[in-house]
Amino acid sequence: MTFEMSDADYVREQYASEDKLDTRASVWRPTSDGLDPTTEALRAIDRALVGDADVLEIGCGTGAMAERIHALPGVTLVATDFSERFVELTAARGVDARQADICYLPFDDASFDVAYAGWMLYHVRDIERALNEVRRVLRPGGTFVAVTNGNGHLADLLREAGGKPLVTRFSSETGESVLRRRFDDVRRHDLETRAVFGDHASAQAYLDTLGGDLTLPAFEGQREYAGHVTIFEAR
Numbered sequence: 001m002t003f004e005m006s007d008a009d010y011v012r013e014q015y016a017s018e019d020k021l022d023t024r025a026s027v028w029r030p031t032s033d034g035l036d037p038t039t040e041a042l043r044a045i046d047r048a049l050v051g052d053a054d055v056l057e058i059g060c061g062t063g064a065m066a067e068r069i070h071a072l073p074g075v076t077l078v079a080t081d082f083s084e085r086f087v088e089l090t091a092a093r094g095v096d097a098r099q100a101d102i103c104y105l106p107f108d109d110a111s112f113d114v115a116y117a118g119w120m121l122y123h124v125r126d127i128e129r130a131l132n133e134v135r136r137v138l139r140p141g142g143t144f145v146a147v148t149n150g151n152g153h154l155a156d157l158l159r160e161a162g163g164k165p166l167v168t169r170f171s172s173e174t175g176e177s178v179l180r181r182r183f184d185d186v187r188r189h190d191l192e193t194r195a196v197f198g199d200h201a202s203a204q205a206y207l208d209t210l211g212g213d214l215t216l217p218a219f220e221g222q223r224e225y226a227g228h229v230t231i232f233e234a235r
């Protein structure tokens with residue numbers, strides 16, 4: 001397993017097109033009590049809105065969440081991503097989408113009431129610079145909603161395939177203390193999700209999207225693996 005989640009070439013290659021992200025997204029199911037992390041993140045964004053609001057999404061991917069944020073009453077949304085292809089896909093959903101790196105956000109100070117970054121801070125090498133940028137573009141009293149995975153996320157799958165758990169710079173374990181350096185009030189919501197693979201081929205296909213030569217020993221039938229997601233609300 002040789003890939004590094006915050007390597008710039010790895011990130012560029014991962015998101016040059018939607019195929020790998022779509023393959024991974026398709027296996028996720030809600031928690032045992034029916035909670036879906038994306039819907040919980042949308043609720044956190046909604047809670048932070050007071051009247052008409054300017055919202056920034058960073059690392060919007062294919063724009064599925066951007067479309068849902070855009071539909072919230074009173075919201076003016078700008079969605080951003082590093083990947084040109086993802087900006088194109090998000091714009092096709094009728095959202096104002098722009099190419100931007102979280103470390104160099106092309107916006108004036110205090111431009112947004114809410115910022116959202118879903119499953120992207122673990123790709124950022126200079127997390128301090130990224131969060132300085134988020135803090136800078138947020139208005140005083142603004143809210144930052146960030147979603148990330150824990151070290152145990154799919155750890156059993158990775159181990160069985162000869163790999164190691166993914167330990168990243170911004171995780172369920174580290175996110176709270178990193179955010180507290182910039183925000184006075186940090187809340188968290190931890191969710192135990194699950195990935196369901198209909199057969200061995202679909203589990204191996206998921207691993208193949210990560211790179212790193214992971215090979216899962218053969219098995220019959222369906223399998224589930226535990227995921228761990230945290231939604232942080234910081235203000």
Ligand SMILES: C[S@@+](CC[C@H](N)C(=O)[O-])C[C@H]1O[C@@H](n2cnc3c(N)ncnc32)[C@H](O)[C@@H]1O
Pocket residue numbers: 011015021058059060061062065080081082083086100101102103117118119120123124
């Ligand atoms: C795992 S995907 C998540 C996409 C989307 N938020 C979702 O939940 O489906 C990570 C996204 O972050 C973007 N990204 C990675 N590094 C970035 C950076 N430095 N600045 C902006 N976007 C970045 C990638 O292009 C990709 O779209």
